[in-house]
Amino acid sequence: MFHWLEKNPFFFAVGVFLVIAFAGVIEILPSFAEASRPVVGLKPYTVLELAGKNIYKNENCITCHSQLIRPFKSETDRYGQVSLSGEYAYDRPFLWGSRRIGPDLHRVGNYRSTDWHENHMMDPKSVVPQSIMPAYPYMFTKMADIDTAYAEALTVKKVFATPYDAPNGTKLGTLEESRAAALEEAKVIAADMKNKEVKDAVARGEIPQIVALIAYLNRLK
Amino acid sequence: MQSNAALEYDYSVAKLFTYATILFGILGMSVGVLIAAQLAFPELNYLFGEYGTFSRLRPVHTNTVIFGFMISGIWATYYYLSQRVLKVSMAESKFLMFIGKLHFWLYFVGALAAVVSLLLGISASKEYAEFEWPIDIVIVLVWVLWGISMFGLIGIRREKSLYISMWYFIATFLGVAMLYLFNNMEVPTYFVSGGIGSIMNSVSMYSGTNDALVQWWYGHNAVAFVFTVPIIAMNYYFLPKESGQAIYSYKLSLLSFWGLMFVYLWAGSHHLIYSTVPDWMQTMGSIFSVILILPSWGSAINMLLTMKGEWNQLTENPIIKLLVLGSTFYMLSTIEGPIQSIKSVNAIAHFTDWIPGHVHDGVLGWVGFMTFAGLLHMAPRMFKREIHSKKLIELQFWLQTTGIVLYFTAMWIAGITQGMMWRAVDEYGNLMYSFIDTVAALHPYWVIRTLAGVLYLSGVFIFAYNMIKTMTSSKELAQEPKNQSPMAA
Numbered sequence: 001m002f003h004w005l006e007k008n009p010f011f012f013a014v015g016v017f018l019v020i021a022f023a024g025v026i027e028i029l030p031s032f033a034e035a036s037r038p039v040v041g042l043k044p045y046t047v048l049e050l051a052g053k054n055i056y057k058n059e060n061c062i063t064c065h066s067q068l069i070r071p072f073k074s075e076t077d078r079y080g081q082v083s084l085s086g087e088y089a090y091d092r093p094f095l096w097g098s099r100r101i102g103p104d105l106h107r108v109g110n111y112r113s114t115d116w117h118e119n120h121m122m123d124p125k126s127v128v129p130q131s132i133m134p135a136y137p138y139m140f141t142k143m144a145d146i147d148t149a150y151a152e153a154l155t156v157k158k159v160f161a162t163p164y165d166a167p168n169g170t171k172l173g174t175l176e177e178s179r180a181a182a183l184e185e186a187k188v189i190a191a192d193m194k195n196k197e198v199k200d201a202v203a204r205g206e207i208p209q210i211v212a213l214i215a216y217l218n219r220l221k
Numbered sequence: 222m223q224s225n226a227a228l229e230y231d232y233s234v235a236k237l238f239t240y241a242t243i244l245f246g247i248l249g250m251s252v253g254v255l256i257a258a259q260l261a262f263p264e265l266n267y268l269f270g271e272y273g274t275f276s277r278l279r280p281v282h283t284n285t286v287i288f289g290f291m292i293s294g295i296w297a298t299y300y301y302l303s304q305r306v307l308k309v310s311m312a313e314s315k316f317l318m319f320i321g322k323l324h325f326w327l328y329f330v331g332a333l334a335a336v337v338s339l340l341l342g343i344s345a346s347k348e349y350a351e352f353e354w355p356i357d358i359v360i361v362l363v364w365v366l367w368g369i370s371m372f373g374l375i376g377i378r379r380e381k382s383l384y385i386s387m388w389y390f391i392a393t394f395l396g397v398a399m400l401y402l403f404n405n406m407e408v409p410t411y412f413v414s415g416g417i418g419s420i421m422n423s424v425s426m427y428s429g430t431n432d433a434l435v436q437w438w439y440g441h442n443a444v445a446f447v448f449t450v451p452i453i454a455m456n457y458y459f460l461p462k463e464s465g466q467a468i469y470s471y472k473l474s475l476l477s478f479w480g481l482m483f484v485y486l487w488a489g490s491h492h493l494i495y496s497t498v499p500d501w502m503q504t505m506g507s508i509f510s511v512i513l514i515l516p517s518w519g520s521a522i523n524m525l526l527t528m529k530g531e532w533n534q535l536t537e538n539p540i541i542k543l544l545v546l547g548s549t550f551y552m553l554s555t556i557e558g559p560i561q562s563i564k565s566v567n568a569i570a571h572f573t574d575w576i577p578g579h580v581h582d583g584v585l586g587w588v589g590f591m592t593f594a595g596l597l598h599m600a601p602r603m604f605k606r607e608i609h610s611k612k613l614i615e616l617q618f619w620l621q622t623t624g625i626v627l628y629f630t631a632m633w634i635a636g637i638t639q640g641m642m643w644r645a646v647d648e649y650g651n652l653m654y655s656f657i658d659t660v661a662a663l664h665p666y667w668v669i670r671t672l673a674g675v676l677y678l679s680g681v682f683i684f685a686y687n688m689i690k691t692m693t694s695s696k697e698l699a700q701e702p703k704n705q706s707p708m709a710a
Contacts, residue, residue: 002475003382006382006383006388007381007382007383009372009375009383009391012383012388012391013391013395016388016391016392016395016482017395017399019479019482019483020392020395020396020399020482020483020485020486021399021486022483022486023438023483023486023487023509024399024403024438024486027438027487027490027502027505028434028435028438031499031502032431034499035429035430035431035434035497035498035499036427036428036429036430036431054422056346057344057345057346058342058343058344058346059274059276059277059342059344060276060277060279060280060344060346060351061276062346062348063275063276063279063280064275064276066572068496068497070495070496070568070571071495072495072568072644074643074644074646074652075643077651077652078643078652078656083496083497084497085429085430085497085498086429087429088428088429088430088433088497089428089429090428090429091428091429091432092424092425092426092427092428092429092432093345093346093347093424093425093432093436094425094428094429094430094432094433094436095346096433096496097572098348098492098572098576099572099573099574099576099577100572100573101260101660102656102660103656128657130657130660130661131263131657131660132259132260132263132660133263134259134263134266134267134274134275134276135266135267136271136274138270138271145418145419147417147418147419148410148417148418148419148422149418150414150417150418151410151411151413151414151417151418151419151422152410152414152418152422152424154410154413154414154417155408155410155413155414155424156424158413159408159413159424160428175417
């Protein structure tokens, strides 16, 4: 049979494909519906949080930070309650990471505050003297992309039926409404910050990246 | 039957991909050394403003090495050896020549655009699949062109039986196509929302745990089908050619090939041990990773036994040295991976430097050495000149071997140190170390790793110099060498 296959490239290719596709069909497909079900009470990200999550995504924060607390006492002592599948239901893409050069962030909102993040992102060594994390000063002057975040929320609402605008859930509304809502959220965060440029920008009606990122990090609980 | 001697193979596409391999090798590995140094000396994050942080550059390193250096290397060797094992010249078909050149140029332009997009901070944040959707489309087109090129050439072949190397190239084509398509299923938000926001942004088709499963099915097997399968294809051609020895066992190659194809795909979930993925999948990942030793070692042993009775060549020919040590590093790497997949070991190893350590003994030792050896073997035949210098290959070999050993030993110690520190508790059961203590402890190993990277990278520069000299000013050859590649002292 193998000699015959080696003389018939088409059937050879079909054979190889069947053999390599087999594992995916058996291993990945069966639990798809189950694994994507949200935990009770999980709300979709607000547009501001989503803008922050996109900064986290585009800057590849996952190269150093995980978002996955494994079921060991040493991990739950350090980071908090073990991670559950349903908590990630609205994460597209997932942001678990694969290397902890820095600590896990899945519940960072429980033990770090807005002003801690503000100081840390501007100059990590001012908070953690031995830190090797780069500073991200440009996030204080560049503006967050609220429109793209809105487009993303609208997309997951339409395509994946993510429950925006559901009772007691996260409100999305129109682009104008969500711009206004994002600004309101940003004002609350900026009130806890001391950077003058950030405060001025928010007062002008603009939202610096750092504000969106902090909104996202505070949401991680 | 036509006589083989009458065939004049056309290497124009193979040459283009050879240049690209050297270029992307230097680029990707230089960035690798820089980001290794950034961990030891964080001030280096600020060399290029926002474009120079570790988080921007790490995907540039991985993608340039995987999709720049390695994919070019695969195609350089593919366009060289496919003509020879199929006994047909690309020059016989104007159509295939056109497709081959289009394949190269679309790839090259796409690769440059891809690097720029990562530097600009456009990323989908799925490892080795960071590119956003417009670049994914270019990659799919490039891949389709390779498919047309390969199956076109197979269609007009004279040698009816496909040689082992062709099995592996066909598997590379199918495997990467399947994995890449499914993992990069994403919905561009600009179009669905009716033109709001950035055109580059997209959301993954899968969410959370599902996305993780698909990603590591991809992530692990992209390594399989880029860093293993085509490298075996190279080894099966270049080792017998360079040594003049026949492959030790056809049956072993058969077993290893079909075994590898079946087993590899299951192992992806070993990246998700103790995650929120269902437990049985984690266990399957563990078990199949251990089974994977069989086909991996099958290929490696087949390679080593091919040298049976001819081990003296190891001292005489540095290309054989690269090929044999490459196969040995493959054995090391494919026993290390399964060990890390055992749940209790994974509990310590996961999230630590032992993982990049494992990747690098595979890619530096196995993938790098095979690719350098392949291109060195091809150079005298493509450019019709002898290799510029044997001494330089020797120097490259020893610098890089020292680099690899330093690299993985440093990373083993760093990984296990950090894994143990994370879980260490005092007599009352409280955690002994704050997170930053476990980072500070790694400084010396990160310095050693940077040094190791510098050694390996200097080897790459020596290789590049040797290749350029071979192409331009080495002694011309009157006829093609049969086995051992001619080289000046």
